[in-house]
Structures are given as structure tokens and as C-alpha cells.
Amino acid sequence: MMAAHAVVTPYTVSPALMDVLQVTLLVLVAAGATAVALTRAPVRQVIMLSGYGLLLALLFLAFQAPDVTLSELTVGAVALPLLLLLALAKVRRREK
């Protein structure tokens, strides 16, 4: 079957560079998870969670998984913090 578009050889980096990138992102993700779990104020924690979702998306990209990156980016950085903030607004309004 003739492909309708040009076939190129994929661009790869040296395994050592990839290792460095993955280790750096893993350390950042571990630090981000610790920060999210240890932040007690809910609104502040939502912002940290959004940043953590971004870090996770970068890690998934370094693991050669662009589909999961797309999902995590849209859900973890946009949809989930929005749902959390709406629920928080509802709860805090009743406390007043």
C-alpha cells in the first residue's frame, strides 16, 4: 500500500541524554507529589495540583507517550482543577 506522505527516519537522541531528561523529570514529579500532598490549604493545593499535572504531562512525553500526555494535560491541568474549584466555592459559600 503506497503511503500518501513522505516516510522519514525518526529523530532520536543519544540514550544518555534521554536518561538525564527522564531522571530529572522523575525527581521533579516526586518533589511535586510531596508538595501537593503536604499543602494543607485547599485552594493553594488546587494550584499545586495543576502544576503537578503539567509536570506529569512532561514526564509522559519523555516516556514516548504523546496520547497520554494529551489526556493528562487537558484533564489534570484544566478540567480537574476547575471541578475542584467549583466544589470548593460551593463549600466555602455555605461556611459564611
Added chain:
Amino acid sequence: MQVFPFVVVVWILAVGLYGMVTSRHLMHLIMCLIVVQSSTYVLLLGVGYKTGAVAPYFYDIPVHTPAVDPVVQALALTDVVVEAAVTALLLAFAIQAHKRFGTLDPHELVQIKG
């Protein structure tokens, strides 16, 4: 580098669970649950990775290029979206608990009977 990603997985799990166990606010507990769920995504993708391989999309690269495992990526992908919806269900329960009992502290909620 042989086991470092998996050590990070158990660290994220431990930290998230610690946050859940010592939580004093239901919203904080739900967000720590999200962190625990994220550890499973890292584990899934870490298991399927192959050194020197590319993403499994053969739109413009030859078909026999070594690529990472697509099955775990499919699992992680549906995982992320579905667990966001289940978290929304948990948030609805938290809102209703706050309406009925007036508090979001798990330690106090345990003692309310009926």
C-alpha cells in the same frame, strides 16, 4: 536507572497515602487521592518503555522502527479521563456531606451516626 522510576512510583504512592491518612479536610483528601492515582500512570508507562524506542505512531516513520509498548499507553489514556469523572462523583458526595453535617473534617464525620 534500572529501578529508579519504580522507586519514584512507590514514593508517590507513600506520600499520597500519608496525605490521605493525616488529612483534616475532605477536599485535601480527594486531592491526595488524585496523587495516588497518578502513581499508577507512571508505573504503567514505566513498564512499557524500551530504551532507544520511539512513540508507536507510524504515520511517517517506517513500520518496523522499534517502538514502545502501545497497550499500556492505551490503558493509561482511558484511565486518566475516567478517573477524573469518578473524582467528580467523590466531590459530589463531599458537597452533600457538607450540606448535611456542616463539617468537612473526616475525624468529625466518623463520629456522626445516623
Added chain:
Amino acid sequence: MSPRLRRWLFLAGMAGLAAFYLWGLGGLPGFGHYPGPYGDIINRIAVGQTKATGVVSAVNFEYRGFDTVGEEFILFVAAAGVATVLRHLRGERERPARDQAADRDTPPTSGAIRLVAVALAGPTLVLGWYLASHAQTSPSGGFQGGVVLATAFILIYLSGQFLAFERFSPVDVTDAVEAVGAGGFAGVGLAAVVMGLPYLSNFLGLGGPPGAVSSSGTIALISFFVGMEVAAAFVLLVSELLDQTLLVGSG
């Protein structure tokens, strides 16, 4: 059980779990040395069998399509569950809280946010549509496309126009769209059964060269239905929670 005791109990249990886990890690082949045959086999034969160049979507909607039906119905039930749980006590709680918001003075949405949100709503819609309909060619698919589509509607709300958000996505229409999406996926599988093939087998012609939009048969169709369903589910979730916040606030 006091908090201190709870904390120490948890740390002891977690230490045991981590010890077992790390002991089990010793038997794994190590990060990067993927041994299993399943992934390699699918990478080799997927493009030839389904003419889909996006192997992850082919796995999601063709090789493991039955799992995806289950996951999509989890999403459907979660959205229905939120609607049920949040609708239950609404009638009683609404009345006493109506006077409390009279003195609340919320600042109006700034002009920059409104401009950016309105300007981005259209391109986000197009992007979401592109992602949902190109599952078989590139990193895209029903799930991601659906969430991006929902984000386009949410941008309308974020630009300060809650009434426009209500008008663009009335609850009955969104409910119907979600049902069509979920039912459509199951229906595609049933259509295969009607033709005498196993449930969810790929019965449409695999026309076109690999990577064309019209290729890969039912994968594109299923991805389109899943995109509709996920977008409608997220819009429903956001509008349910929004109704909750507005119940007390609207005087």
C-alpha cells in the same frame, strides 16, 4: 484512635508494603528492557491489519475495544451519579439561603480574560473536533478530543457569561448527546453481531491508504462517538457543580 497512633500505624504498614514492593522489583527486567512479546507483535501487525497508523488508538478501539466500552460506561455512570447525588436535596436547601447573597459584591470579569476566552473558544472547538476525528492517524482520539471539546464550552463560562454557557449547553441537549455517544459505541458493536460477526469486530471496509482519515473502518466511527460522549459528560459535570454554586449565590 488518636492521630499520632494513626500516623505511626500507617508508617509501619507503608514500610512493610514498600519492603515487599522493592523485593519484588529485584525480579523485574529493569527499566527500558521491555521483554514482553505482546507489544512488539501489535506494533508489527497493527498497521497491516487495520490500516491505522495510530497504534494506541487501534489498541483502544479495536484490539481491546471491549475494555473501552466498559471504561466509557464508567464515565457515563459517573456523570449520571453526580446528577443524581446533587439533585436529591436541592429542593429543601434552596429556600432558606436566598437572602444571604444580597450584600455580596463580586468584581466583574476583567476585559483581558473575556477577550482571550472568547477568542480561544472557537479554535479550541476546532482542535477538539480534529482530535476526536483523527484517532487512527496521529496522537489523538476520542477521549482527548472529548475533553478538549468540553474545554471549549467551559471557556465560554470562564469569560463571565454564565447565561451564554447555559444557552449553549442546555441540560436536556447535553444529556441526549451523551446518551447518543454511549449508545452509539455499544450500537456499533451490536451491528457487528447482527451481521453474524463477533461483538465489536471491524466490519466496515478498511479503505484508503494507511493514515488516511477514511481508513481503519470502525475505529474512526467509534472514536467519534466516544468524543461526543466524553465532551457531553464533562459539560454535564461542570454545569451540575455550577448550579450548586449558583443556588446559594443568586438572590
